[in-house]
Amino acid sequence: MRKPTIRDVAERAKVSLKTVSRVINNEPSVMQATRARVLHAIAELDYEPDPSARNLRSATAFVIGVAYDNPNPYYIISVQNGVLSACRETGFDLQIHPCDASSPLLVNELCDWMRRSRLAGLVLAPPMSERMELVEALASRGVKLVRIIAAAEDPQDGHPCVFVDDRDAAYEITEHLVQLGHQRIGFLWGGQEHRSSSERYLGYEKALQDYGITLDKHLVVPGDYTFDDGFRGARRLLALRDPPTAIFGSNDEIAAGVLAAAKSVGMNVPYDLSIAGFEDSPFSKQSWPPLTTAKQATEEIARHAARLLIAQLRLDAPEAPVAAVHNHGFVPQLVVRGSTAPMRPRPPPAQDA
Amino acid sequence: MRKPTIRDVAERAKVSLKTVSRVINNEPSVMQATRARVLHAIAELDYEPDPSARNLRSATAFVIGVAYDNPNPYYIISVQNGVLSACRETGFDLQIHPCDASSPLLVNELCDWMRRSRLAGLVLAPPMSERMELVEALASRGVKLVRIIAAAEDPQDGHPCVFVDDRDAAYEITEHLVQLGHQRIGFLWGGQEHRSSSERYLGYEKALQDYGITLDKHLVVPGDYTFDDGFRGARRLLALRDPPTAIFGSNDEIAAGVLAAAKSVGMNVPYDLSIAGFEDSPFSKQSWPPLTTAKQATEEIARHAARLLIAQLRLDAPEAPVAAVHNHGFVPQLVVRGSTAPMRPRPPPAQDA
Numbered sequence: 001m002r003k004p005t006i007r008d009v010a011e012r013a014k015v016s017l018k019t020v021s022r023v024i025n026n027e028p029s030v031m032q033a034t035r036a037r038v039l040h041a042i043a044e045l046d047y048e049p050d051p052s053a054r055n056l057r058s059a060t061a062f063v064i065g066v067a068y069d070n071p072n073p074y075y076i077i078s079v080q081n082g083v084l085s086a087c088r089e090t091g092f093d094l095q096i097h098p099c100d101a102s103s104p105l106l107v108n109e110l111c112d113w114m115r116r117s118r119l120a121g122l123v124l125a126p127p128m129s130e131r132m133e134l135v136e137a138l139a140s141r142g143v144k145l146v147r148i149i150a151a152a153e154d155p156q157d158g159h160p161c162v163f164v165d166d167r168d169a170a171y172e173i174t175e176h177l178v179q180l181g182h183q184r185i186g187f188l189w190g191g192q193e194h195r196s197s198s199e200r201y202l203g204y205e206k207a208l209q210d211y212g213i214t215l216d217k218h219l220v221v222p223g224d225y226t227f228d229d230g231f232r233g234a235r236r237l238l239a240l241r242d243p244p245t246a247i248f249g250s251n252d253e254i255a256a257g258v259l260a261a262a263k264s265v266g267m268n269v270p271y272d273l274s275i276a277g278f279e280d281s282p283f284s285k286q287s288w289p290p291l292t293t294a295k296q297a298t299e300e301i302a303r304h305a306a307r308l309l310i311a312q313l314r315l316d317a318p319e320a321p322v323a324a325v326h327n328h329g330f331v332p333q334l335v336v337r338g339s340t341a342p343m344r345p346r347p348p349p350a351q352d353a
Numbered sequence: 354m355r356k357p358t359i360r361d362v363a364e365r366a367k368v369s370l371k372t373v374s375r376v377i378n379n380e381p382s383v384m385q386a387t388r389a390r391v392l393h394a395i396a397e398l399d400y401e402p403d404p405s406a407r408n409l410r411s412a413t414a415f416v417i418g419v420a421y422d423n424p425n426p427y428y429i430i431s432v433q434n435g436v437l438s439a440c441r442e443t444g445f446d447l448q449i450h451p452c453d454a455s456s457p458l459l460v461n462e463l464c465d466w467m468r469r470s471r472l473a474g475l476v477l478a479p480p481m482s483e484r485m486e487l488v489e490a491l492a493s494r495g496v497k498l499v500r501i502i503a504a505a506e507d508p509q510d511g512h513p514c515v516f517v518d519d520r521d522a523a524y525e526i527t528e529h530l531v532q533l534g535h536q537r538i539g540f541l542w543g544g545q546e547h548r549s550s551s552e553r554y555l556g557y558e559k560a561l562q563d564y565g566i567t568l569d570k571h572l573v574v575p576g577d578y579t580f581d582d583g584f585r586g587a588r589r590l591l592a593l594r595d596p597p598t599a600i601f602g603s604n605d606e607i608a609a610g611v612l613a614a615a616k617s618v619g620m621n622v623p624y625d626l627s628i629a630g631f632e633d634s635p636f637s638k639q640s641w642p643p644l645t646t647a648k649q650a651t652e653e654i655a656r657h658a659a660r661l662l663i664a665q666l667r668l669d670a671p672e673a674p675v676a677a678v679h680n681h682g683f684v685p686q687l688v689v690r691g692s693t694a695p696m697r698p699r700p701p702p703a704q705d706a
Binding site: 283 | 376377392395396401415416426427429430433434437446447448449450451456457458461466469470580609610612613616635636638639640641
């Protein structure tokens with residue numbers, strides 16, 4: 001039997017040769033149903049594309065990198081998935097590089113990495129993206145980069161970015177708790193080196209202020225973006241003589257720790273304690289009760305950052321189509337679920353013995 | 354003021370020049386405390402390594418790839434972290450490539466990717482790693498690869514692998530439930546294309562058989578490794594006239610769905626229903642009650658796979674030290690937590706009206 005050709009595939013799938021070629025070369029412009037039909041035809045005929053006939057990409061690798069330092073696996077996987085989706089649209093590949101944001105050698109480390117792996121550009125995740133001296137040092141060495149940062153406004157500092165207005169979203173969460181009647185609202189910080197955490201704190205502080213609620217410093221606990229810090233922080237707050245009736249954990253990992261701490265002391269959430277997180281992670285949907293949170297759209301944010309980077313890289317390649325390069329802002333949206341409820345009055349705190 | 358030199362750093366940190374050089378070049382042989390001292394000295398002196406003095410790696414990038422198709426983010430991030438840790442030890446970098454395991458063009462896609470990005474080798478995660486025709490096709494094109502596979506024994510088929518004995522671990526979980534008095538134990542499958550899921554099913558089946566419990570086909574539900582399939586499958590089992598008193602979800606995502614389903618119908622876990630998962634994911638520790646599961650050590654498994662791959666790559670480089678290349682097996686360990694408890698007798702099922 002003769003070997004099947006691309007023509008046989010096109011006939012069987014009832015599409016043009018060009019369409020088969022697009023599917024073989026993984027071009028994004030083919031509709032899902034058409035792509036499936038072509039793939040079925042390829043499988044049925046056992047057709048194998050001839051490498052010399054394939055539209056082989058240039059010998060130069062088009063690879064971008066993502067550098068991150070974050071203890072939250074869902075955040076990282078969402079960033080990766082967003083960047084990968086922009087890579088697939090454009091034929092780029094992705095290297096990942098977790099690093100220590102506090103290392104004084106970080107500039108050298110990142111430049112060495114980019115040079116030895118011939119990376120075309122870099123998506124910088126927080127907190128590195130928020131350290132201006134690092135960004136300046138990389139830019140001065142000619143590194144093309146796009147930052148994902150926490151900021152209420154476009155910084156317009158000449159370094160492309162995608163900015164996420166955590167402050168407004170944190171204001172909304174706090175407002176939601178206040179409107180449920182809560183006056184004593186605990187706040188658990190994420191890592192101080194993440195600007196997102198101070199932005200969220202500022203949103204919390206502003207909402208309390210606007211509603212005339214005095215901020216009680218005992219209700220604010222430092223920590224990192226982790227379950228364990230959420231658990232420890234909540235245990236500390238719940239042991240106060242006058243504990244909070246609601247706790248706002250500055251991400252969902254922290255809020256998960258608060259939920260476990262509340263359950264470990266026999267509290268019924270949300271009736272004995274309201275809990276809110278931030279991120280809209282899978283955990284926030286899967287826990288019981290599911291968590292009130294702010295939907296952060298991390299994947300979309302990262303996809304936009306990668307598109308911005310790739311558009312910038314193509315501006316340098318005169319043969320490629322020129323795309324406009326714009327910074328872009330996102331505002332996470334309040335998502336109300338079962339972990340927050342109207343405040344129930346509590347007995348007054350016990351008097352000193 | 355003169356620019357600080359590597360000698361100044363060594364003096365200040367009270368270490369040898371060689372040690373400073375090791376830290377600058379990110380070599381793994383420096384103790385944590387020493388490394389910290391050197392980094393402090395570098396930061397205090399504002400020392401910047403001279404690129405020409407740095408032990409710059411060869412112009413060839415040493416990059417390996419991980420290809421995966423898995424809906425479970427924690428599994429993927431653990432695989433990445435394990436591979437990255439082996440990369441850091443050896444100076445390799447990592448590209449990641451999610452793909453569609455069912456695509457008939459997968460061999461071409463992976464070969465194109467490896468060629469254009471000049472990858473030295475590949476870690477194949479399940480289910481691709483378990484499709485022998487894919488493995489053979491890649492090997493015949495000269496691709497160096499190591500597979501992570503579900504298998505009770507070393508397949509010794511000439512293709513290096515790390516094998517994970519899911520069957521024994523699933524046997525142990527089922528045995529644990531039987532020993533708690535459960536006779537009606539539901540089983541929720543993961544994706545049928547994952548050998549891990551059939552291995553786990555076989556362990557479940559064998560344990561029931563060994564304990565003289567007849568397998569009731571109504572208690573076995575197909576699905577994928579997802580929360581939603583766990584939720585749906587559990588709702589179906591709990592709606593049976595004679596529902597199970599325990600459910601074994603074949604990974605923790607599924608078990609999380611079972612937990613939510615049980616809570617959604619007002620059941621008290623573990624008293625009304627025992628639930629076990631598989632993986633020891635963060636969710637299994639963070640949920641309430643925390644989940645009985647099998648600790649899979651995915652990160653360690655992936656680290657071993659990457660070490661095996663890198664050792665293999667170095668065998669091809671005569672100047673590098675030759676390491677022995679051995680396949681390696683892992684057995685996940687039973688972890689008993691709060692989601693499983695002794696069976697409580699139930700009223701007999703209602704008679705037909």
